[in-house]
Structure formats: C-alpha cells, structure tokens
Amino acid sequence: xxxxxxxxxxxxxDVYALFHQAELMQRGTVPQIGGMAAMVFAEPxxxxxxxxxxxxxxxxxxxxxxxxxGSSLSKGESLEDTLRTLQAIGVSAAVIRTGHDWPRSLQRxxxxxxxxxxxxxxxxxxxxxxxxxxxxxxxxxxLEGRRVVIAGDVAHSxxxxxxxxxxxxxxxxxxxxxxxxxxxxxxxxWTQWLPWDDAVSVGDAIMMLxxxxxxxxDRDKANGxxxxxxxxxxxxxxxxxxxxxxIMHPGPxxxxxxxxxxxxxxxxSRILKQVANGVLVRMALLWQCIKGGRREQLxxx
Amino acid sequence: xxxxxxxxxxxxxDVYALFHQAELMQRGTVPQIGGMAAMVFAEPxxxxxxxxxxxxxxxxxxxxxxxxxGSSLSKGESLEDTLRTLQAIGVSAAVIRTGHDWPRSLQRxxxxxxxxxxxxxxxxxxxxxxxxxxxxxxxxxxLEGRRVVIAGDVAHSxxxxxxxxxxxxxxxxxxxxxxxxxxxxxxxxWTQWLPWDDAVSVGDAIMMLxxxxxxxxDRDKANGxxxxxxxxxxxxxxxxxxxxxxIMHPGPxxxxxxxxxxxxxxxxSRILKQVANGVLVRMALLWQCIKGGRREQLxxx
Amino acid sequence: xxxxxxxxxxxxxDVYALFHQAELMQRGTVPQIGGMAAMVFAEPxxxxxxxxxxxxxxxxxxxxxxxxxGSSLSKGESLEDTLRTLQAIGVSAAVIRTGHDWPRSLQRxxxxxxxxxxxxxxxxxxxxxxxxxxxxxxxxxxLEGRRVVIAGDVAHSxxxxxxxxxxxxxxxxxxxxxxxxxxxxxxxxWTQWLPWDDAVSVGDAIMMLxxxxxxxxDRDKANGxxxxxxxxxxxxxxxxxxxxxxIMHPGPxxxxxxxxxxxxxxxxSRILKQVANGVLVRMALLWQCIKGGRREQLxxx
Numbered sequence: 001x002x003x004x005x006x007x008x009x010x011x012x013x014d015v016y017a018l019f020h021q022a023e024l025m026q027r028g029t030v031p032q033i034g035g036m037a038a039m040v041f042a043e044p045x046x047x048x049x050x051x052x053x054x055x056x057x058x059x060x061x062x063x064x065x066x067x068x069x070g071s072s073l074s075k076g077e078s079l080e081d082t083l084r085t086l087q088a089i090g091v092s093a094a095v096i097r098t099g100h101d102w103p104r105s106l107q108r109x110x111x112x113x114x115x116x117x118x119x120x121x122x123x124x125x126x127x128x129x130x131x132x133x134x135x136x137x138x139x140x141x142x143l144e145g146r147r148v149v150i151a152g153d154v155a156h157s158x159x160x161x162x163x164x165x166x167x168x169x170x171x172x173x174x175x176x177x178x179x180x181x182x183x184x185x186x187x188x189x190w191t192q193w194l195p196w197d198d199a200v201s202v203g204d205a206i207m208m209l210x211x212x213x214x215x216x217x218d219r220d221k222a223n224g225x226x227x228x229x230x231x232x233x234x235x236x237x238x239x240x241x242x243x244x245x246x247i248m249h250p251g252p253x254x255x256x257x258x259x260x261x262x263x264x265x266x267x268x269s270r271i272l273k274q275v276a277n278g279v280l281v282r283m284a285l286l287w288q289c290i291k292g293g294r295r296e297q298l299x300x301x
Numbered sequence: 302x303x304x305x306x307x308x309x310x311x312x313x314x315d316v317y318a319l320f321h322q323a324e325l326m327q328r329g330t331v332p333q334i335g336g337m338a339a340m341v342f343a344e345p346x347x348x349x350x351x352x353x354x355x356x357x358x359x360x361x362x363x364x365x366x367x368x369x370x371g372s373s374l375s376k377g378e379s380l381e382d383t384l385r386t387l388q389a390i391g392v393s394a395a396v397i398r399t400g401h402d403w404p405r406s407l408q409r410x411x412x413x414x415x416x417x418x419x420x421x422x423x424x425x426x427x428x429x430x431x432x433x434x435x436x437x438x439x440x441x442x443x444l445e446g447r448r449v450v451i452a453g454d455v456a457h458s459x460x461x462x463x464x465x466x467x468x469x470x471x472x473x474x475x476x477x478x479x480x481x482x483x484x485x486x487x488x489x490x491w492t493q494w495l496p497w498d499d500a501v502s503v504g505d506a507i508m509m510l511x512x513x514x515x516x517x518x519d520r521d522k523a524n525g526x527x528x529x530x531x532x533x534x535x536x537x538x539x540x541x542x543x544x545x546x547x548i549m550h551p552g553p554x555x556x557x558x559x560x561x562x563x564x565x566x567x568x569x570s571r572i573l574k575q576v577a578n579g580v581l582v583r584m585a586l587l588w589q590c591i592k593g594g595r596r597e598q599l600x601x602x
Numbered sequence: 603x604x605x606x607x608x609x610x611x612x613x614x615x616d617v618y619a620l621f622h623q624a625e626l627m628q629r630g631t632v633p634q635i636g637g638m639a640a641m642v643f644a645e646p647x648x649x650x651x652x653x654x655x656x657x658x659x660x661x662x663x664x665x666x667x668x669x670x671x672g673s674s675l676s677k678g679e680s681l682e683d684t685l686r687t688l689q690a691i692g693v694s695a696a697v698i699r700t701g702h703d704w705p706r707s708l709q710r711x712x713x714x715x716x717x718x719x720x721x722x723x724x725x726x727x728x729x730x731x732x733x734x735x736x737x738x739x740x741x742x743x744x745l746e747g748r749r750v751v752i753a754g755d756v757a758h759s760x761x762x763x764x765x766x767x768x769x770x771x772x773x774x775x776x777x778x779x780x781x782x783x784x785x786x787x788x789x790x791x792w793t794q795w796l797p798w799d800d801a802v803s804v805g806d807a808i809m810m811l812x813x814x815x816x817x818x819x820d821r822d823k824a825n826g827x828x829x830x831x832x833x834x835x836x837x838x839x840x841x842x843x844x845x846x847x848x849i850m851h852p853g854p855x856x857x858x859x860x861x862x863x864x865x866x867x868x869x870x871s872r873i874l875k876q877v878a879n880g881v882l883v884r885m886a887l888l889w890q891c892i893k894g895g896r897r898e899q900l901x902x903x
Contacts, residue, residue, distance in 0.1 A: 036655075036656055036659060062659040062665075085649050085652075088874040088877035089652055
C-alpha cells in the first residue's frame with residue numbers, strides 16, 4: 001500500500017504518470033475500487049474534504065469521517081494507533097489533515113492502509129500542489145521553463161511550500177512576491193523574489209494565495225481594501241499580465257482582499273478548473289495508492 | 302438544473318405533477334440518478350436531514366455533509382462561493398438549511414447544481430409544505446375546498462408560512478388559531494383567524510405546530526400543562542373534530558404541550574405518515590430538479 | 603425486527619449461531635441487505651462507530667449519523683420519538699450509544715427498526731462482549747472451562763460488565779483483578795477476585811481494561827508509571843503467563859499505563875484481531891437483526 005505524504009518524494013516521471021492516469025479518468029475510464037476511505041480532519045475543511053469524498057465515491061468507495069477525533073490528532077502516537085485500528089477494521093485509505101507538521105511516527109507507510117496528507121499545518125499540501133501542476137500542464141502542455149508567480153501570504157501557506165518544491169521538480173521557474181511580513185525565508189532555495197508589479201508582468205500563471213487572517217497575529221492582520229491596492233490582483237494589474245497568462249487561487253477566495261472580485265470569474269481565471277481538476281487528481285492518487293502503480297520510493301521518507 | 306427555493310414559485314399543476322411522481326416512486330418506480338448530494342445545514346436537524354439522505358440514497362446518490370460550515374452560512378456571499386465550489390467538484394444537489402432568510406444571492410438557480418431550501422429561519426420550509434399537502438391529497442383526493450387549521454406557535458413557524466401559501470394555491474381554506482402572542486400578521490392575506498375551540502370543530506385537518514421555545518423570549522415561553530389546557534389538542538377537543546378529520550404535526554412533537562401524548566399515536570394521527578411521505582416527496586423533488594421535468598418558471602424569483 | 607440490547611438476553615445456542623454466521627462472512631459469504639443504518643452516538647467513539655459503519659456498508663447498507671443529537675439522548679422519551687421517526691423514514695437499524703443506562707422506554711423492540719446497543723454508560727457493551735467471546739472461540743475452540751482474567755479499571759467498565767455476564771453464559775471461569783478503588787461489587791456474582799500477580803499466572807486470556815481517567819474523580823486518577831508497575835501488564839508479568847495464554851484489550855490502549863507499549867504488538871496480543879473480529883460479529887448481528895435468524899426471546903427484556 002502506497003501513501004502520499006510529501007511532494008519531496010515525487011520525481012517528474014511519477015508526476016506525469018499521475019497526470020496520465022487523471023486524464024484517463026477525465027475521459028471516463030473510472031475503475032471501481034470499492035472498500036472504505038476514512039476522512040481524518042483535525043482542521044475544518046470544505047473543498048478538500050468534499051473533493052476527496054467525491055473522488056472516493058466515484059471509485060465506488062464508501063466514506064467514514066472522524067472529524068470529532070480532532071483533539072487526539074496533536075498527539076502523533078495516538079493518531080498512529082487510531083490508524084492501526086482503522087487498518088484492522090479494513091479501511092483502505094486514510095485522508096488526513098493535521099493542524100501541525102505531519103507526525104514523525106507516520107513517516108512510513110502502513111501495509112494495508114494508504115495514508116494521504118490532505119494538508120499539514122503551514123507545511124505541506126501535496127494534493128493541492130499536484131492539482132495545481134495538473135492545471136498548468138493542461139494549460140501549457142509542459143511546465144518546463146514556465147514562470148509561475150506565487151503571491152501574497154506565503155509565510156502561512158502550505159500551498160506555497162508544496163507548490164514551490166513540486167514546480168521546481170517539474171522544471172518551472174518559481175517566483176514569489178507579496179508584503180514583506182508574509183515572506184518565507186525557507187522558500188529561498190526553491191524560489192526567486194520579485195517586486196509585485198514586476199512579478200505580475202512576467203508570470204505565465206499568477207497564483208494568488210488566500211490571506212489567512214486566522215493564522216496571523218493581530219498586528220499582521222490584513223485590511224481588505226488596503227491589501228488589495230498594495231498587494232492584491234486588481235483589474236489594473238491584470239492588464240499588465242502576459243497575454244497567455246492565467247490566474248489561479250487554491251481557495252477559498254477572500255474577494256476584494258487578495259483578488260478583485262470581478263477577476264475570480266474572469267476568462268483568465270482557472271480557479272474553478274482547479275477545483276474540478278482536484279477531483280480527477282485525487283481519484284488517480286487513490287487508485288494508485290490502493291491498487292498499485294505508485295512505486296515504493298514515492299513513500300520512502 | 303432546477304431548484305426549490307420557495308412555495309411562492311409553485312402552481313397547482315406543478316404540485317400535482319410532483320404528487321404523481323411521488324406516487325410512482327411509492328409504487329416502486331425508483332430511477333437511479335447516481336452522483337452526490339450535499340447537506341449544508343446551518344441549524345441542527347434530524348428528521349429533515351435524514352429524510353433527504355434517505356431520499357437521495359434511494360435514488361442511488363452519495364451524500365456529503367457540510368454541517369461544520371454553519372458559521373459561514375450567515376454570510377450569503379460566502380455560501381454562494383461554497384456552492385460554486387461544490388458545483389465545480391461535481392455535486393448535483395445542495396440541500397440547504399439557513400438560520401435566517403434565504404440569501405438574496407441565491408435567488409437564481411445554478412447551471413449544474415440544484416438548490417433545495419430545507420428550511421430558512423422562520424420564513425420558509427417548502428418541502429415540508431409539499432409533503433403536508435401530499436398527505437392531505439392522499440387522504441382526501443383533492444385539497445380543493447378542504448379546511449385546514451394551523452394552530453399554535455404560528456409566529457415562529459416557517460412550516461405555517463409555507464403551508465399557508467401552498468394550501469391557498471391548491472384551493473384549500475386555511476384557518477389559523479392559537480395564543481395571541483403567537484399570532485402572525487403577515488399570514489392574514491392567506492388565512493382566516495378562528496377561536497381555538499371553533500377551529501378544532503371545523504377543520505378537515507388539524508395541523509398542530511411545535512411550540513418553539515428555543516426561538517422565544519423568556520416571557521413567552523410556554524408552560525407545558527397550562528399550554529395544553531388552553532391551546533393544545535386535548536382528548537376532549539379531539540372529540541369535537543369532524544368525523545373525517547385528521548391530526549397532523551410537522552414534528553418534533555412536544556408531547557403534552559401542544560398535543561396530548563396519547564393523540565400522537567391516535568388513529569386520526571397522520572404524524573408518522575407525514576414522515577414517510579416526506580421521503581417520497583423529496584425523492585420526487587430531487588429527481589425533478591436533477592433529471593428534468595421541473596419547469597423553468599418554478600425557480601424564477 | 604430483532605434487537606441487541608443486553609447480553610443478559612443471550613444464551614449459549616444464540617451465541618454460537620452468531621459465531622457461525624460471523625465465520626461464514628469471514629469466508630466471504632456476505633449477503634447484501636441494502637437499506638440504511640443510523641449511527642446515534644451520545645458519546646464520542648472512533649472504533650465502535652467506524653466498525654459498525656464498515657459492517658453496514660459491507661452488507662450494502664447506507665449510513666446516516668445523528669451525532670449532533672447527543673443533547674436529546676439523556677431524555678429517554680425524546681430518543682424514543684426520534685427512533686420512531688427514523689423508522690417512519692425507512693431506516694432499518696439504529697446503532698445507539700448512550701451516556702447513561704439504556705433507557706427503559708427502549709426495552710421493547712420496534713417492529714421495523716433494529717436497535718443495537720453500542721455502549722450504554724458504564725453498564726453494557728454487548729457487541730464488545732460478543733466480539734471478545736468470538737476471539738476467544740477462534741483461539742480455543744470453546745470457552746467452556748477457559749479462565750479469563752479481566753483486569754484494571756473494572757468499576758468504570760461496561761466492557762467488564764458485559765464480558766462477565768456473557769463469559770459465564772458460555773461456561774468460562776471469570777476472574778477480576780486490579781486496584782481496590784477500581785473494584786466493582788456488582789460483579790461478584792459473575793466473577794472471582796484474584797491478586798493481580800496470581801491472576802496473570804492462571805488466565806488463558808488476560809483482558810486488560812483501559813484506565814478511563816475521563817470517568818474518575820481527581821483523587822482516583824492513575825499515574826501512568828506507578829499504575830503500570832503496580833497494576834499493569836509488564837514484560838515481567840507477561841513471562842509468568844500460561845504458555846497458551848493471550849493478551850486482549852478492548853481499546854483504545856493507554857500505552858505504558860495499563861499495558862507496556864511493547865506488549866500491544868506482542869505475538870501473544872490479539873488486540874488488532876479483536877478489532878477485525880468486531881466487524882465480522884457486527885455484520886452477523888446486523889444481518890440477524892434485519893433479515894431474521896435471531897429468535898424472539900433474544901430481545902425480550
């Protein structure tokens with residue numbers, strides 16, 4: 001049984017194998033796995049959890065939810081025992097969101113239970129990075145040499161971290177931008193900083209991040225209108241984008257904070273395309289984890 | 302994709318088409334739709350939510366629940382964006398209960414997502430009104446000229462509001478009764494007030510409402526025994542009912558408050574029949590919304 | 603429709619009929635019942651709830667959950683009305699966990715709804731006792747004359763109570779042991795007390811109970827290390843066990859409190875086997891309750 005713990009484990013070949021699987025499923029080739037997937041979420045989630053539920057049920061799987069378990073998820077040991085119990089019950093896959101870093105005790109895969117990281121604190125969100133890369137792949141055919149701008153609340157963003165690593169793996173040039181208080185020193189090895197107006201004008205894709213006020217200290221909380229003017233994607237800035245460039249956002253969007261409301265539904269926007277692609281990528285992942293295809297090294301930590 | 306937002310959108314022909322669909326399903330003709338229905342409930346619910354879940358699963362649909370989302374449901378915009386996300390994920394129908402009035406931003410239907418109002422504050426509960434009317438239709442063959450008494454906590458009742466409108470549409474005479482502090486001026490155009498003892502003796506159906514103490518100011522809270530004596534359906538009052546008259550209640554019942562406990566299970570009672578009919582009516586609604594049949598004007602606001 | 607309310611209702615023949623059913627299912631004979639099972643849990647649960655969900659879905663059933671209902675579960679009347687509503691909706695089985703004793707109003711079975719006690723306060727947990735007995739049956743072929751030690755927090759344990767009764771029914775000798783403040787006078791008719799070190803050395807099975815600190819007064823709360831040394835199953839004590847003796851635990855385990863962490867995964871441990879057997883036994887129970895086979899006297903109180 002294979003698992004998806006971190007984008008650090010993926011190489012280019014693995015990713016394209018996943019994309020081809022997702023495309024097969026998009027064209028209607030949907031194997032029926034059966035069995036049960038457990039949703040183990042220590043933080044609330046709408047889009048990621050429902051996306052996984054849709055992916056699992058389209059594969060003929062049943063769902064159980066362990067939301068209430070939240071309190072025990074901060075203790076890695078306890079989570080590990082819970083997962084061993086789920087495995088003994090016969091659950092095939094556990095989709096796990098943790099409030100903190102992925103527990104060290106879960107760095108290895110279980111023999112009969114696929115583990116999928118559905119977001120761990122501010123650190124990783126591998127399935128989001130995979131669906132974002134799939135969206136770029138569908139747009140441009142390849143990510144090699146493409147310029148992707150990740151902008152805004154980088155410091156608090158697991159989406160930024162996982163994307164920065166995976167986009168590098170796939171040969172893209174990754175730029176970050178945004179207000180200084182949201183900069184993240186740990187991303188310097190993967191990304192290049194650009195002033196915001198410069199970044200908008202060079203990117204093939206402008207990926208706006210959600211301002212996560214819930215993770216901020218009071219002094220850093222963003223005021224909507226000011227933030228939009230200084231650091232958001234406004235109509236004026238959009239007009240300086242490359243002709244082929246697209247707008248992305250992992251959601252949920254703060255309209256008129258990091259992005260002007262009208263641009264959410266603009267023809268350049270791929271925001272809802274990202275959501276739809278999320279189901280396809282997660283179907284392909286579940287299938288690969290449970291029924292094979294994913295190679296052992298993908299899960300070696 | 303059609304939606305069910307308000308009984309104001311329904312005419313007599315629409316309602317009877319729905320009833321015929323529900324009867325087909327009662328006789329075992331149950332199409333398998335597949336796909337997924339989302340339960341989006343900002344207020345707790347047992348019977349309505351489980352009823353919709355049963356209806357959806359009998360149509361072969363999967364279910365996802367967004368209960369935790371409650372907090373964002375007061376903001377209409379956020380709910381709209383959540384629904385757009387559900388639509389992009391591939392959800393076919395969203396069954397929505399709101400704590401307040403139905404959001405203005407959701408007055409139009411979505412292209413690929415059926416919206417069903419499962420109760421909005423004290424304002425509307427269209428599927429309850431439809432199942433009540435279906436129960437009356439099964440009892441009497443027609444609602445034309447039938448006298449329906451709605452009694453009790455009218456002021457706080459979305460059931461009363463939706464029933465008053467729909468029963469008028471179907472040609473019934475609608476009476477209201479109950480304690481003065483629970484009267485609702487906004488229902489005067491649809492209903493006629495009668496003293497409680499008179500009302501009991503004229504109705505073909507006596508529809509008792511639940512005293513919703515959770516929505517009351519302290520000074521209005523009903524004392525069970527006093528309320529039953531003054532404004533409840535007692536054994537003595539039941540004996541003055543028309544010979545053919547039935548007892549209805551949307552549930553959950555406060556036994557020995559608005560109705561004597563023994564009458565809940567009386568042969569005149571259709572309370573559990575209403576519950577069973579709720580599943581049939583909601584199956585018919587889901588089928589009409591997702592697979593067609595419901596005409597466009599039903600959702601024009 | 604039959605129900606599972608208490609192990610007091612089971613005789614030896616009933617239990618072995620259930621075991622044979624569970625074995626048939628283990629070998630792959632899994633009838634598809636369809637319909638819906640409701641999970642009605644007033645206390646949080648991971649393993650029991652997911653185990654029942656797995657059992658029900660493997661029988662082709664759909665699931666609905668009424669967790670939020672917790673608050674109304676202390677009122678027996680209200681729970682009864684909720685169950686009548688579920689029955690009218692068409693739910694086939696209700697799996698119920700109550701914070702207190704099983705409500706008196708639910709001592710009879712419903713005509714079309716199977717009731718299954720999934721744990722009632724500190725009083726009963728019949729399906730846990732049945733899966734424990736099934737595990738012993740698979741180990742030893744019979745429970746007749748086998749010595750089973752139940753050790754630790756007996757006073758707060760519904761598992762101990764249900765096991766003591768059922769193991770007696772099946773002809774086993776049942777011993778209890780543990781710290782004096784955790785002794786339970788009400789079990790004296792079913793069990794014999796032994797000093798802890800003696801108990802370890804005589805049992806065919808050593809069933810360690812979870813120290814339920816959440817049910818204790820402050821003065822009784824167990825300190826992990828002290829408890830393990832005085833009353834836990836340590837490596838040293840394990841070496842005094844009978845050669846054929848096995849280790850059991852209903853879970854969740856407090857590692858290094860009632861049992862040394864290394865023994866949880868020891869070859870003598872049947873802890874995960876118990877979990878896996880739980881699904882089989884609950885499948886057999888659901889099938890017997892809904893589709894027949896369970897005789898009427900099993901539910902007569």
